[in-house]
Amino acid sequence: MTITQRDRDLGTAYAMKPAHTRTELTSVGRGTPMGELLRRYWHPVGLASDATDTPKKVRALGEDLVLFRDKHGRAGLLHARCCHRGTTLYYGKVEEDGIRCCYHGWKFDTEGHCLEQPCEPDGGQFKDKVRQPWYPVEERYGLIFAYMGPAEKRPVLPAYECLETMDDGEQVEADDSSIGGGGPTIIPCNWLQHFENVVDPYHVPVLHGSFSGPQFTDMMASIPEVKFEKSPRGVLVRSERKQDDGKVFYRVSEAALPTLRVVPNPRVAQFARVESIGWVLPIDDGSFRIYVAGRVKNPGDIGRMRSKFNGKFWWDMTEAEHQQFPGDYEAQVGQGEVTVHSEEHFGQSDRGILLIRRMLSDQLDALAAGRDPIGVSFDASAPPVEFEAGNYIREG
Numbered sequence: 259m260t261i262t263q264r265d266r267d268l269g270t271a272y273a274m275k276p277a278h279t280r281t282e283l284t285s286v287g288r289g290t291p292m293g294e295l296l297r298r299y300w301h302p303v304g305l306a307s308d309a310t311d312t313p314k315k316v317r318a319l320g321e322d323l324v325l326f327r328d329k330h331g332r333a334g335l336l337h338a339r340c341c342h343r344g345t346t347l348y349y350g351k352v353e354e355d356g357i358r359c360c361y362h363g364w365k366f367d368t369e370g371h372c373l374e375q376p377c378e379p380d381g382g383q384f385k386d387k388v389r390q391p392w393y394p395v396e397e398r399y400g401l402i403f404a405y406m407g408p409a410e411k412r413p414v415l416p417a418y419e420c421l422e423t424m425d426d427g428e429q430v431e432a433d434d435s436s437i438g439g440g441g442p443t444i445i446p447c448n449w450l451q452h453f454e455n456v457v458d459p460y461h462v463p464v465l466h467g468s469f470s471g472p473q474f475t476d477m478m479a480s481i482p483e484v485k486f487e488k489s490p491r492g493v494l495v496r497s498e499r500k501q502d503d504g505k506v507f508y509r510v511s512e513a514a515l516p517t518l519r520v521v522p523n524p525r526v527a528q529f530a531r532v533e534s535i536g537w538v539l540p541i542d543d544g545s546f547r548i549y550v551a552g553r554v555k556n557p558g559d560i561g562r563m564r565s566k567f568n569g570k571f572w573w574d575m576t577e578a579e580h581q582q583f584p585g586d587y588e589a590q591v592g593q594g595e596v597t598v599h600s601e602e603h604f605g606q607s608d609r610g611i612l613l614i615r616r617m618l619s620d621q622l623d624a625l626a627a628g629r630d631p632i633g634v635s636f637d638a639s640a641p642p643v644e645f646e647a648g649n650y651i652r653e654g
């Protein structure tokens with residue numbers, strides 16, 4: 259294959275250079291740079307109500323797991339593949355003190371200890387020498403969080419002020435349907451394609467405004483004046499939009515490591531601190547989902563934040579409507595399962611994207627040098643994390 263100067267001058271696709279993806283930022287498996295960074299934090303892997311006496315499949319960071327709750331009320335997260343002969347514990351039976359494999363009856367507790375080997379002499383003379391791979395879990399905000407990293411680096415599960423301090427009549431509600439993803443619960447593209455969207459306020463007046471029609475509120479329809487800056491946890495986005503009455507609509511959002519969407523309600527239901535937090539869970543390199551916890555006054559308020567397109571929910575639209583009224587799902591999945599970074603051309607409006615990628619790269623360097631990444635704490639007495647994010651109105 260010979261590419262001539264004429265090919266380059268004409269700009270045809272034939273002249274494109276070999277493509278490549280920044281896999282150090284996108285790959286999430288064990289042993290990969292980003293996979294190891296993500297494993298230094300806690301991640302939600304289900305609703306608290308998902309842990310029952312019926313095993314539930316969980317896939318997180320490229321690993322297949324099962325979530326259950328024993329009869330003592332203890333949640334457990336084990337590798338799905340039984341350490342005996344390899345069948346899945348998804349078909350296991352939850353008992354008083356653990357889960358029993360359907361194949362040969364080996365039973366494991368919530369920390370992977372083998373309690374019984376019924377086909378072995380004396381109930382299993384070597385059961386203390388085997389252990390089913392497992393991960394620690396904690397429950398908070400109606401979610402189950404898992405820590406999937408090295409034991410000696412296990413941080414404290416953070417608390418967040420916006421979910422700890424209630425206004426009158428409020429309670430915390432959790433949602434597992436990928437609110438903020440613009441489509442179905444499981445979104446078939448790399449997690450970073452969505453996470454970067456948090457620091458891209460310029461897409462709002464185009465994708466969610468003039469192109470597909472106002473999906474939020476007229477206050478969000480104009481192109482904002484934006485400042486990007488680093489926070490102790492990630493990247494802050496400060497947007498200002500001048501209003502007809504001379505006041506300024508001031509909006510602050512944040513992409514916080516490892517995967518937090520700290521985004522105030524785009525419908526601007528009130529001028530106040532951020533109402534909810536979303537955690538982007540990388541399922542594997544080619545898919546993700548979002549868990550959300552937020553302050554609500556009425557059950558179902560979190561779900562009512564979901565966008566509509568041409569008056570319809572995403573799953574009720576025809577293919578023609580998806581093409582005519584695209585949203586975040588179409589824009590991000592439309593980049594491919596994993597985007598081709600070498601084919602991007604950045605402008606001034608992409609400063610937030612460059613900043614979050616640089617911050618992630620810096621944390622990979624910190625990890626490689628033996629340092630702890632930003633945003634982790636080993637102090638159990640640390641106060642809840644406070645975010646500046648919110649929708650505010652102020653004088654011009």
